[in-house]
Amino acid sequence: AGAMATAAQALEFPPLPEVTGDKVTTDDDKTYTIKFGIGLTEESGQYRGVQYFKKYVEERSDGKVKVNIFPNAQLGGDLKMVSALQSGTLEMTSPSTSPLVNMEPKLAVFDLPFLFDDYDQADKVLDGDIGQGLLKKISDDNNGLVALGWSENGYRELTDSTGVVDSPDDLSGMKIRTMQNPIHLDIWRTLGANPTPMSFAELFTALDQGTVDGQENPWITILSSRFYEVQSHATATDHVYTPFITLMSSRYWERLPQPYQQLIRDASEEMKTYQRKVNRQLNREAKQQLSEEGMEITELSDEQRDAFRQKVLPVYEEYRDQIGQPLFDNVMKATGHQMTQ
Ligand code: KDG
Known part of the structure; x- marks a missing residue:
């Protein structure tokens, strides 16, 4: 990093905890x-x-x-x-x-x-x-x-360089980078966006050059990977953990x-x-x-969030077989979703 302090440097990093427990030894001195x-x-x-x-x-x-x-x-x-x-x-x-x-x-x-x-x-x-x-x-x-x-x-949040997103309609045609994962592609397609899978290693450049309009990651990643420098807006979607x-x-x-x-x-x-x-x-x-850095963060009301949720629910059915039993039902039970049949 250059002479300028980055936003992330202003974050507080408490000292690492002390390590407790006996030393672990082996029969030889190998390292x-x-x-x-x-x-x-x-x-x-x-x-x-x-x-x-x-x-x-x-x-x-x-x-x-x-x-x-x-x-x-x-x-x-x-x-x-x-x-x-x-x-x-x-x-x-x-x-x-x-x-x-x-x-x-x-x-x-x-x-x-x-x-x-x-x-x-x-x-x-x-x-x-x-x-x-x-x-x-x-x-x-x-x-x-x-x-x-x-x-x-952690929970993923949407960022973009085009404007406020508070309904699936705002995503229409938006080029969004996703992780290399078919469900994520499905989610964003279902919401009306135009998703592209890409490695994290290429993401900053893609946002900077406008190859994609948006991406989604937890707040700490948006800050520490400096996506706020190339993205003007964010929406607190919490759409995937x-x-x-x-x-x-x-x-x-x-x-x-x-x-x-x-x-x-x-x-x-x-x-x-x-x-x-x-x-x-x-x-x-x-x-x-x-938000202090000037990113415009949109909070979703319960109703607004529900509009996203309702629209992507078909994804559960699509991946039920791939996830398989009993895993799918066990996770539905543990999270209180009403998806069992
Ligand atoms: O090592 C973890 C990161 O490479 C990556 O998983 C971060 O969530 C991430 C992403 O969007 O690729």
Whole structure:
């Protein structure tokens, strides 16, 4: 960053929590290095979480396991980093679940629009049988990945460079970048927009050059990735809640001594709890900051939000089979949706 302070630098980053627990030891003196790539910047909640993961692993392994963080999609977008894990050239990443649905179709459940009413519902589903079952399935599927936990990307909000959006009609023909995910494409098509899938690594340039008019991401990403510099308007849609999934290359996992495997599991749990807390706080502060930066933020009334919701509901039926039973019904039950038949 240059001499000018960025808006995100004005955010408060409390010190990382202390690490507790005994040192973890193994039979030999071998050291290990984990490269951990992420898409978001150093000002994101994602980065703060990974920083705590690093601190936890390095302290409890007494420096024997080192973690180097590569933020800001410098190693590529989510899909590129996941392939790097599979081929063994990168050890860890924490992508959004959305670009992974081609690999694990059931992850589409988290792309259902307006699924979680609040953080509490999201936490219960991710930390309960549903979330834990999906982690196990991905780890057992032999696709080169060990799925270690869930942290949070968060509720997604629409931004655009064309004007106020407070009804689906305002989206007509608008070019919107989505994650590389068929449900997201369906959602925006159903709402009347003209969506294009794209890696996060290309998004800022696409907004800057006007290849797309809009995008959707949580407030902290809109701030920390400086989308507010190239987008004039935002709408508090909260249309999808996206989890981050903590992944390790299984080639690397198999080389780790068992005590370090357990340490990595514990660190992922610790990161989850800390990261969610920080992320929620950052999102609140970021929204405030964005309006101070001059972004025009539109709040939706219950009725206005319902107009978006009603229009996209057919997506639930379309993806019911792909998500499959009993997962679909279990998630409907956990979130109180009346979609079972
Ligand atoms: O590492 C995470 C990011 O690359 C990405 O998932 C952020 O939500 C995101 C997006 O819109 O691509």
